[in-house]
Amino acid sequence: MTSLTNLGVKAIADGVAGGEFTAVEVAEAFNANVAAAAALNAFIVTTPEHAIAAAERVDADRAAGKALGLMAGVPIGMKDLFATKGVQTTAASHILEGFVPQYESTVSQKLWDAGAGMLGKLNLDQFAMGSSNETSYFGDVANPWRRNDGGNAKLAPGGSSGGSSAAVAARLAPAATGTDTGGSIRQPAAFTGISGIKPTYGRCSRWGIVAFASSLDQAGPMARSVEDCAIMLEAMAGFDPKDSTSLDMPVPNWSTALNGDLRGKKVGIPREYRMDGTDADILKSWEDGIAWLKDAGAEVVDISLPHTKYALPAYYIVAPAEASSNLARYDGVRYGLRDLPEGAGLQDMYAATRAAGFGDEVKRRILIGTYVLSAGFYDAYYTQAMKVRTLIQRDFDAAFAQVDVILAPTTPTAAFGLGENVDDPLAMYLNDVFAVPASLAGLPAMSVPAGLNSQGLPLGLQLIGNRFDEQGVLNAGLAIESRAGFTAQPEKWW
Amino acid sequence: MSVTREQVAKIAALARINVDEKDLDHMVPEFNNILAWVEQLGEVDTSAVEPMTAVIPMPQRLRDDVVDADPLTGGGKRDAILANAPAAEHGFFGVPKVIE
Numbered sequence: 242m243t244s245l246t247n248l249g250v251k252a253i254a255d256g257v258a259g260g261e262f263t264a265v266e267v268a269e270a271f272n273a274n275v276a277a278a279a280a281l282n283a284f285i286v287t288t289p290e291h292a293i294a295a296a297e298r299v300d301a302d303r304a305a306g307k308a309l310g311l312m313a314g315v316p317i318g319m320k321d322l323f324a325t326k327g328v329q330t331t332a333a334s335h336i337l338e339g340f341v342p343q344y345e346s347t348v349s350q351k352l353w354d355a356g357a358g359m360l361g362k363l364n365l366d367q368f369a370m371g372s373s374n375e376t377s378y379f380g381d382v383a384n385p386w387r388r389n390d391g392g393n394a395k396l397a398p399g400g401s402s403g404g405s406s407a408a409v410a411a412r413l414a415p416a417a418t419g420t421d422t423g424g425s426i427r428q429p430a431a432f433t434g435i436s437g438i439k440p441t442y443g444r445c446s447r448w449g450i451v452a453f454a455s456s457l458d459q460a461g462p463m464a465r466s467v468e469d470c471a472i473m474l475e476a477m478a479g480f481d482p483k484d485s486t487s488l489d490m491p492v493p494n495w496s497t498a499l500n501g502d503l504r505g506k507k508v509g510i511p512r513e514y515r516m517d518g519t520d521a522d523i524l525k526s527w528e529d530g531i532a533w534l535k536d537a538g539a540e541v542v543d544i545s546l547p548h549t550k551y552a553l554p555a556y557y558i559v560a561p562a563e564a565s566s567n568l569a570r571y572d573g574v575r576y577g578l579r580d581l582p583e584g585a586g587l588q589d590m591y592a593a594t595r596a597a598g599f600g601d602e603v604k605r606r607i608l609i610g611t612y613v614l615s616a617g618f619y620d621a622y623y624t625q626a627m628k629v630r631t632l633i634q635r636d637f638d639a640a641f642a643q644v645d646v647i648l649a650p651t652t653p654t655a656a657f658g659l660g661e662n663v664d665d666p667l668a669m670y671l672n673d674v675f676a677v678p679a680s681l682a683g684l685p686a687m688s689v690p691a692g693l694n695s696q697g698l699p700l701g702l703q704l705i706g707n708r709f710d711e712q713g714v715l716n717a718g719l720a721i722e723s724r725a726g727f728t729a730q731p732e733k734w735w
Numbered sequence: 736m737s738v739t740r741e742q743v744a745k746i747a748a749l750a751r752i753n754v755d756e757k758d759l760d761h762m763v764p765e766f767n768n769i770l771a772w773v774e775q776l777g778e779v780d781t782s783a784v785e786p787m788t789a790v791i792p793m794p795q796r797l798r799d800d801v802v803d804a805d806p807l808t809g810g811g812k813r814d815a816i817l818a819n820a821p822a823a824e825h826g827f828f829g830v831p832k833v834i835e
Binding site: 339340341343344441442443456457482483485486488489548550551554555557558565569572573574575576577578579581585586587588590591592593595596599604605607608609611612615621622624625626627628629630631632634666667681682683708 | 789805821
């Protein structure tokens with residue numbers, strides 16, 4: 242049975258459809274891996290019964306000769322930011338501990354409709370604010386990868402989708418949902434040697450996803466191959482009238498159109514991404530990526546994205562501003578935690594509840610957001626950041642007049658140790674320096690594994706495409722995947 | 736621009752988050768570090784630039800003005816809405832007394 246857990250989305254769906262094994266056998270195999278991996282702390286709650294029930298429906302449908310969905314028989318991990326009916330949804334915060342949604346998010350519903358089942362709700366940085374999964378109220382997630390120095394230092398799985406990345410890398414799930422506000426799918430995918438794509442803003446409905454920064458938040462798949470990401474993204478995407486920023490466009494058949502032949506395509510290499518402090522192994526993997534794309538037939542072009550260095554500071558105004566507004570809803574009245582000190586009035590209850598329910602990083606961002614939106618500072622901070630955001634988008638528009646896709650590193654370093662960056666918020670924020678520009682411009686972007694560094698840790702390469710061109714991103718990702726030959730797996734220690 | 740301890744306390748009050756003196760000890764320098772860093776945006780000449788209003792331009796959609804057009808977001812959901820309330824009473828959200 243253990244070999245079933247080495248299979249990805251496509252292999253499982255094909256095997257179930259072809260009768261090589263049943264969906265229930267697959268669900269049981271992954272449930273067993275999940276149950277045996279408590280040391281990774283990837284899940285906040287596990288839902289083995291959900292996975293089995295979904296699998297039984299798929300097996301029954303197959304026996305009855307019914308058409309099977311894209312994800313039929315594939316059990317997945319669900320980031321605990323998606324509202325799941327009847328299953329606790331916390332955003333990894335104390336303030337939502339015990340919250341049981343009465344409804345299902347659009348994206349998770351679409352996955353269940355496509356035949357997927359749920360192994361459990363995955364750990365993450367609290368309200369998706371973090372790059373290491375260390376801001377979770379439910380504890381750190383351990384990266385399944387360790388350095389090859391013989392030490393047993395626990396490494397961060399990246400964040401905010403750290404439970405998702407750890408679970409997929411450790412074969413606890415063939416795939417998982419992630420969300421990406423400023424790199425939260427791509428950075429953890431890079432840290433754990435898996436693939437993940439953030440689609441164009443609006444492709445996946447935000448309805449039922451706990452909101453962080455609404456103009457940036459996008460859901461996407463995390464899996465172990467480009468094709469698996471393409472299949473799962475097809476199942477997740479689509480117009481939703483319940484999300485006012487949902488794209489009213491048909492969902493392309495990305496997986497069937499996948500093609501790693503890049504002849505006639507131009508790949509841009511942004512010179513501003515060659516930053517001080519980027520480690521040598523990362524630069525080397527970027528050179529490898531350039532060579533692989535050339536080998537696939539692409540022409541490589543140097544491009545300039547002149548406002549790159551301003552993307553991260555602009556993000557750290559825009560995202561906290563939106564968060565301070567979105568998180569105003571946690572008031573101890575309608576759902577979640579209530580802290581009502583003896584004799585307290587309504588205002589005191591709000592302030593006590595929010596002090597007790599939010600973690601330090603969440604408080605930090607709410608305070609920054611409140612400040613930059615306050616009278617007298619709004620124009621200097623928020624309006625200026627939104628103008629810079631326009632400039633960043635114009636940089637990309639100019640670049641995509643010249644090239645089809647952009648290749649860059651996903652992160653400035655490989656996975657770092659748990660605890661290494663927790664005392665310095667700015668150092669932590671720098672993890673997303675390469676990921677944030679595409680988020681600010683709403684562009685599709687993906688991370689694919691490129692190889693291992695000198696310490697035996699995986700490195701990711703990032704592909705950024707023009708808006709609505711997920712296909713171009715996936716195709717270039719496939720060209721890299723087929724040449725990188727990344728087959729390394731973390732050695733099991735958990 | 737840097738902020739004082741009193742200003743951070745005021746911002747926290749505006750954000751309805753209780754902070755004590757110990758919280759402020761670490762919050763004030765962190766806050767000022769972050770502000771000093773984001774202030775590099777002031778270098779950018781944005782005099783001829785409009786602030787972004789939509790990352791992907793799209794028209795605002797209107798729906799027909801029909802009650803319960805979408806049963807999921809329509810009415811008749813009182814019990815579901817109150818299901819997670821920490822102190823629901825008599826079909827309402829319960830809160831501490833607000834009028835003396």
